[in-house]
Amino acid sequence: MLKKELLIGVDLGGTNVRAGAFTPGGELITANETPIDAALGPAAGLKTIEKLINQVILASGQEAAAIGIGSTGPIDRVRGLINNPYTLPGWDHVDILSPLRARYGVQVAFENDADAAALGEVWMGAGRGVSRVFMLTIGTGVGAAYIVDGAIYRGLYGEHPEGGHIPVDPLGPACYCGGNGCLESLISGPAIAERAVRLASEHSRGYLGGKLNDPQGIDAATVFAGARQGDADCLSLVHEVAATLARGLASIFMLLLPDRVLLTGGVTRSFDLFEPTFRSSLAKYNVIIPASRVDVRLAGLGQRAGIYGAARAAQQLLE
Amino acid sequence: MLKKELLIGVDLGGTNVRAGAFTPGGELITANETPIDAALGPAAGLKTIEKLINQVILASGQEAAAIGIGSTGPIDRVRGLINNPYTLPGWDHVDILSPLRARYGVQVAFENDADAAALGEVWMGAGRGVSRVFMLTIGTGVGAAYIVDGAIYRGLYGEHPEGGHIPVDPLGPACYCGGNGCLESLISGPAIAERAVRLASEHSRGYLGGKLNDPQGIDAATVFAGARQGDADCLSLVHEVAATLARGLASIFMLLLPDRVLLTGGVTRSFDLFEPTFRSSLAKYNVIIPASRVDVRLAGLGQRAGIYGAARAAQQLLE
Numbered sequence: 317m318l319k320k321e322l323l324i325g326v327d328l329g330g331t332n333v334r335a336g337a338f339t340p341g342g343e344l345i346t347a348n349e350t351p352i353d354a355a356l357g358p359a360a361g362l363k364t365i366e367k368l369i370n371q372v373i374l375a376s377g378q379e380a381a382a383i384g385i386g387s388t389g390p391i392d393r394v395r396g397l398i399n400n401p402y403t404l405p406g407w408d409h410v411d412i413l414s415p416l417r418a419r420y421g422v423q424v425a426f427e428n429d430a431d432a433a434a435l436g437e438v439w440m441g442a443g444r445g446v447s448r449v450f451m452l453t454i455g456t457g458v459g460a461a462y463i464v465d466g467a468i469y470r471g472l473y474g475e476h477p478e479g480g481h482i483p484v485d486p487l488g489p490a491c492y493c494g495g496n497g498c499l500e501s502l503i504s505g506p507a508i509a510e511r512a513v514r515l516a517s518e519h520s521r522g523y524l525g526g527k528l529n530d531p532q533g534i535d536a537a538t539v540f541a542g543a544r545q546g547d548a549d550c551l552s553l554v555h556e557v558a559a560t561l562a563r564g565l566a567s568i569f570m571l572l573l574p575d576r577v578l579l580t581g582g583v584t585r586s587f588d589l590f591e592p593t594f595r596s597s598l599a600k601y602n603v604i605i606p607a608s609r610v611d612v613r614l615a616g617l618g619q620r621a622g623i624y625g626a627a628r629a630a631q632q633l634l635e
Numbered sequence: 636m637l638k639k640e641l642l643i644g645v646d647l648g649g650t651n652v653r654a655g656a657f658t659p660g661g662e663l664i665t666a667n668e669t670p671i672d673a674a675l676g677p678a679a680g681l682k683t684i685e686k687l688i689n690q691v692i693l694a695s696g697q698e699a700a701a702i703g704i705g706s707t708g709p710i711d712r713v714r715g716l717i718n719n720p721y722t723l724p725g726w727d728h729v730d731i732l733s734p735l736r737a738r739y740g741v742q743v744a745f746e747n748d749a750d751a752a753a754l755g756e757v758w759m760g761a762g763r764g765v766s767r768v769f770m771l772t773i774g775t776g777v778g779a780a781y782i783v784d785g786a787i788y789r790g791l792y793g794e795h796p797e798g799g800h801i802p803v804d805p806l807g808p809a810c811y812c813g814g815n816g817c818l819e820s821l822i823s824g825p826a827i828a829e830r831a832v833r834l835a836s837e838h839s840r841g842y843l844g845g846k847l848n849d850p851q852g853i854d855a856a857t858v859f860a861g862a863r864q865g866d867a868d869c870l871s872l873v874h875e876v877a878a879t880l881a882r883g884l885a886s887i888f889m890l891l892l893p894d895r896v897l898l899t900g901g902v903t904r905s906f907d908l909f910e911p912t913f914r915s916s917l918a919k920y921n922v923i924i925p926a927s928r929v930d931v932r933l934a935g936l937g938q939r940a941g942i943y944g945a946a947r948a949a950q951q952l953l954e
Binding site: 390448460462469470471472473475476477478479480481482483484485486487492493494495498563566567568569570571572573574575600601602603604605606607609610 | 709767779781788789790791792794795796797798799800801802803804805806811812813814817882885886887888889890891892893894919920921922923924925926928929
């Protein structure tokens with residue numbers, strides 16, 4: 317008889333689903349991914365997810381012991397519902413857990429995607445063996461998660477805090493979070509792009525000015541490319557983003573003093589560009605707290621962090 | 636034979652020492668306090684502390700089981716040292732724990748005063764029975780502590796985070812914490828007083844203008860008194876403080892989602908004045924997190940919170 321110890325991790329995003337099959341020791345046996353057309357609705361989406369799970373189970377030649385789902389938020393973790401008219405349009409109050417439990421006869425863990433990714437990094441990535449790991453994902457949005465002694469930090473009623481929305485500048489732009497000048501409104505990819513378009517329109521010169529014939533085509537990557545060519549506007553934007561990120565991390569340091577902070581997401585692919593300003597801005601807080609001893613580094617698992625963490629969440633159900 | 640279960644809590648401040656004797660159930664049997672002249676040095680200070688401990692032990696008619704000290708920071712909790720040339724001048728690298736252990740033959744707990752006060756509130760005050768309690772003390776400084784499941788939250792190397800120094804306004808005043816525009820630099824008593832003096836000088840009218848003959852005499856209480864009389868400058872300052880406090884709490888909510896936040900310290904004695912602006916400013920964050928369900932209220936034990944918490948820290952050594 318097959319040992320039933322396979323852990324399945326699923327990362328459900330707005331455009332793709334990934335799944336992986338893992339050993340209890342955290343070794344990835346096989347992984348797969350497929351696009352998901354959220355607009356076709358949850359029933360079609362569930363079929364896509366099941367097909368993917370079947371594929372990785374089959375490829376691993378073992379039986380699943382538990383399944384974990386890391387899902388793009390907002391989710392209602394306690395009731396096991398996806399409440400997501402934003403990135404999964406039409407998926408409001410959708411229960412995907414019960415069908416998966418019934419289909420595979422195993423327990424199913426359910427986590428926010430930022431929590432799952434951080435849990436994955438602590439299990440098998442850049443946060444292994446570290447007590448207090450804070451992870452910040454800077455991409456289309458700014459997501460955050462905090463893992464304490466290997467467990468996801470949960471707030472009031474077990475709900476997920478939204479560490480990407482700490483307000484850092486009272487004069488900053490309004491955000492859907494209700495506040496203004498929060499971290500996401502200032503350093504997410506779209507926020508950087510918006511400021512680049514404004515700078516381009518104001519100056520109509522330099523690297524950004526040359527892109528003005530197609531302002532829709534200006535994104536954060538444009539700014540980073542311009543900065544690498546030494547464009548003054550792009551460099552000043554990069555410095556601003558770096559200083560704002562440092563102020564955000566200063567709040568996190570002052571409140572939590574984590575042992576390690578992991579940075580990930582599209583914007584951090586150009587981390588080398590803003591690292592010098594970022595590190596020198598952070599160093600000034602090293603007076604009343606040991607700020608310079610907090611180990612800030614890039615995450616290690618890339619886009620696979622989510623399936624690792626979902627599998628680990630599944631494993632924690634069995635512990 | 637006397638049952639040896641008395642818990643002694645000591646609150647060591649820059650100008651006063653308090654001590655209390657408690658039952659294991661958290662009942663205060665007797666308390667006492669005395670001024671301390673920190674400038675006379677640690678040896679004299681230690682004598683004052685011992686005298687106070689002797690008094691409360693004698694008055695309670697029982698034997699001490701453990702002693703806890705909550706001390707004005709910075710302290711080196713792990714090595715048991717007071718490192719405090721600021722509020723305890725001359726007390727640098729002072730070990731008061733070893734002499735107390737030797738003198739009373741019991742274990743001695745040692746905590747930062749903000750941590751001790753919060754632990755006291757969770758033990759017997761306004762945080763009883765609540766899982767995640769964040770406490771903010773707004774007085775001469777802004778201190779913070781976080782108690783999770785009855786235990787003091789500790790950061791990197793077990794050190795005390797400095798939640799009163801989260802940066803909230805990039806254009807705010809410089810602070811000794813290394814940053815600028817941190818919560819303490821904007822809403823502490825002295826920060827409020829400084830802004831009042833500036834407003835008075837600029838306007839030289841109204842309630843504050845009338846105090847300009849003695850600017851040294853203007854403090855936060857002056858501002859609150861002026862606001863109660865309807866003075867426009869004082870009211871605007873109160874609204875500003877309320878909005879800044881709300882932004883600070885928004886960061887705490889976004890990162891931690893605590894179940895309850897306790898406010899204490901001199902500035903909060905006028906909480907009724909800034910409560911309306913404060914609550915309406917906080918309510919706007921109730922979009923992606925359940926901000927309105929975080930129970931924000933005044934702490935309950937007043938200046939005795941420190942001795943309660945120090946006694947509870949002592950008790951935790953025996954558990």
